Amino acid sequence: MPQRVLPRHLGIIMDGNGRWAKKRGLPRSAGHVAGAKVFKTIVRYCSRIGIEYLTVYAFSTENWKRPQEEVSSLMSLFKTYLRDALDNFLSENVKVRFLGDTSVFDPQLRELIQKVTEVSANRTGMVLNIALNYGGRAEIARAVQLLAKDVQNGLLKPEEITEELISSKLYTAGQPDPDLIIRPSGENRISNFLLWQSAYSEYLVMDILWPDFTTKDLEYAFDVYASRNRRFGGV
Numbered sequence: 001m002p003q004r005v006l007p008r009h010l011g012i013i014m015d016g017n018g019r020w021a022k023k024r025g026l027p028r029s030a031g032h033v034a035g036a037k038v039f040k041t042i043v044r045y046c047s048r049i050g051i052e053y054l055t056v057y058a059f060s061t062e063n064w065k066r067p068q069e070e071v072s073s074l075m076s077l078f079k080t081y082l083r084d085a086l087d088n089f090l091s092e093n094v095k096v097r098f099l100g101d102t103s104v105f106d107p108q109l110r111e112l113i114q115k116v117t118e119v120s121a122n123r124t125g126m127v128l129n130i131a132l133n134y135g136g137r138a139e140i141a142r143a144v145q146l147l148a149k150d151v152q153n154g155l156l157k158p159e160e161i162t163e164e165l166i167s168s169k170l171y172t173a174g175q176p177d178p179d180l181i182i183r184p185s186g187e188n189r190i191s192n193f194l195l196w197q198s199a200y201s202e203y204l205v206m207d208i209l210w211p212d213f214t215t216k217d218l219e220y221a222f223d224v225y226a227s228r229n230r231r232f233g234g235v
């Protein structure tokens with residue numbers, strides 16, 4: 001049997017935690033805890049089956065609009081998760097990167113982000129991008145600022161700005177664009193995730209809430225992906 005084509009780079013919008021909790025009469029934070037467990041399972045699975053890049057959307061630049069209580073429970077969950085990652089990822093060959101402006105987080109979380117990045121920097125296995133305080137528009141605005149500075153300093157002429165150069169100023173610099181982006185929870189929108197990078201990504205909305213998501217659902221998504229005909233504007 002011919003080998004099924006797997007995406008090299010998979011993106012996941014981890015959505016539906018709140019609705020999952022509501023359905024059970026639990027606080028939204030309980031949904032986030034359940035979602036974090038699923039996240040661990042999916043990271044491990046992707047790394048074992050040979051996904052090269054996995055990008056997960058964990059907190060958007062717009063998620064600060066949520067009630068303060070929910071935001072702080074998410075921040076403590078991120079800390080718990082990263083502490084756990086420091087203890088347990090030592091055995092996993094996963095390189096962790098963070099996409100987004102992490103400078104606004106509290107010192108504890110910033111330190112954990114830095115440690116996890118450093119500890120895993122020389123890993124040779126799957127690259128795990130965690131999008132935290134990430135927004136596609138903010139990322140593009142930042143890239144434009146970086147390029148404008150190069151122009152201002154005489155290092156670059158405006159007409160030398162190419163698509164490749166813009167890509168090289170994004171958080172995902174040097175990585176291939178996502179081949180497949182899946183969004184559990186049934187919401188049919190991109191919500192500011194990887195706007196530039198997803199120009200030709202295959203997109204799959206799944207009618208399942210993230211805390212209920214299993215490796216079977218992921219396998220289903222891979223089957224759908226393998227059946228898609230990617231044309232990139234050609235024939």
Ligand code: IPE
Binds near residue numbers: 015016018059185
């Ligand atoms: C996604 O789940 C997690 C984050 C945005 C941090 P939601 O919290 O958005 O869950 P729903 O969409 O309200 O169900």
Ligand code: IPE
Binds near residue numbers: 014060191
């Ligand atoms: C997108 O989900 C952000 C993350 C999953 C981290 P949201 O729940 O914030 O998106 P909207 O508000 O439904 O568009």
Ligand code: MG
Binds near residue numbers: 015016017
């Ligand atoms: Mg949501």
